[in-house]
Amino acid sequence: MYTREQTISRMNALGRAECPFFFVISHDMGHNLLFEPSETEGERMAAFSLPLGTMGNQDGGPPLPERLRFIPSPHPVSRYAASFASVRNHLMRGDSYLLNLCVSTPVETNLTLRHLFRFARAPYRMLLGPxxxxxxxxxxxxxxxxxxxxxxxxxxxxxxxxxxxxxxSATQEARRWLETDEKENRESATIVDLMRNDLSMVATGVRVKRYRYISPVETSKGPILQCSSEISGLLPENWRSRLGEILLKLLPAGSVTGAPKEATCRAIAEAEDMERGFYTGIFGFFNGRDLDSAVSIRFMEEDERGMVYKSGGGITVMSRMEEEYQEAVAKVYVPFDF
Structure with missing residues (x-):
């Protein structure tokens, strides 16, 4: 484990040397992991798959059970309502204008962490063993x-x-709703503005290249639609020697915190009754020249009590508790067919 300061120093050194490495950074940036490719095997049971590269055994482990079981026990609505009331109070006071509220959902399943890593259809996958x-x-x-x-x-x-x-869902009606709903549009505008400002701290010529493009995502319950935007800029020539400094300056990720960041993070800590850990942090790979990273969402954790799925969604003053609760529940899925 590396602290925030150790992570910055080590990433800067590896970047300067153009040495490839994988990394996992926790939501609070205080518990972080770095892996060089030579450390892939052995008792670590760590694996990654990103567009730029993979680490660990991608095909190992047992096959899927013949009959799959995946039964969530949704987060109690009364507990969610209490958390929602807390964040709404901060929103009404003006402490935040968008806040990402997360919950944990116990899941009864015969799937292992290795099953989920191996068979999930996702462009960014990460596994850390117990x-x-x-x-x-x-x-x-x-x-x-x-x-x-x-x-x-x-x-x-x-x-x-x-x-x-x-x-x-992925119907035309659902697409039209996502494109036109005022609350969804305001969430996107807030986060795009936040991330554009964040990127401007480390890059020049920052601009929004694509605003609110909609993509399908496969789930065990069928396809759903999600909305994203693309913001780009130009890094300084020596960015690799400042890799850790640049990356951690952008954290925590705006899409899973809210705006303004500092006050919103305090409101989150007050409202949530769970520990985020690596959930809503990031993980990624530097191949010696270029970088891939992902936000740690669609996330399951295992301890002595069993499996827990962590999910959430953005809350604004326009949000309705029942709708936001249903969105958090709907995000408890794995992206392969049952």
Whole structure:
């Protein structure tokens, strides 16, 4: 485990040396992991799959059970209502104008973390086994099958892709709702503005290249639609030697916190009754020249009590508690067919 300061120093050194490495950074940036490719095997049970590269055994482990079981026990609506009331109070006071509220959902399943890593259809996947030296806080194992890139770097071009807006179906009617709903549009505008400002701290010529494009995401319950935007800029020529400094300056990710960041993070800590750990942090790969990273959403964790799925959604003053609760419940899925 590395602290925030150790992570920055180590990433800067590896970047300067153009040495490839994988990384996992927790939501609070205080419990972080770095892996060089030579460390892939052995008892670590860590694996990654990103467009720029993979680490660990991608095909190992047992086959899927003949009959799959995946039964969530939704977060009690009364507990969600209490958290919602807390964040709404902050929103009404003007402490925040968009806040990402997250919950944990116990899941009864015969799927293992390795099953989920191996078979989930997602462009960004991460697995950490239940080893206290490498896994989440208190030694929990976890798996992430994320559809959301955080930042990518190709050459000196840096891009970020904040995802805001989800509808639990893929019909034309659902698409039209996602395109026109005022609350969803305001969420996107807030986060795009936040991420554009964040990127401007480390890059020049920052601009919105694509605003609110809609993509399908496969789930065990059928396809859903999610809305994203693309923001890009130009990094300085020496960015690799400042890799850790640049990356952690952009954290925590705006799409899973809210705006303004500092006050919103305080409101989140007050409202949520769970520990985020690696959930809503980031993970990624630097191949010596370029970088891929993803937001750690679509996330399951395992401890001695069993499996827990962590999910959430953006809350504004226009939000209705019942609708936001249903969105958090709808996001408890795995992206492969049952």
């Amino acid at each position: 080893d206290a030296r490498i896994s989440g806080v208190h030694g929990r194992g976890c798996v992430c099958f994320s559809p959301e890139p955080f930042v990518t770097v190709r050459g000196r071009s840096i891009s970020t892709f904040p995802m805001k807006g989800t509808v639990p």
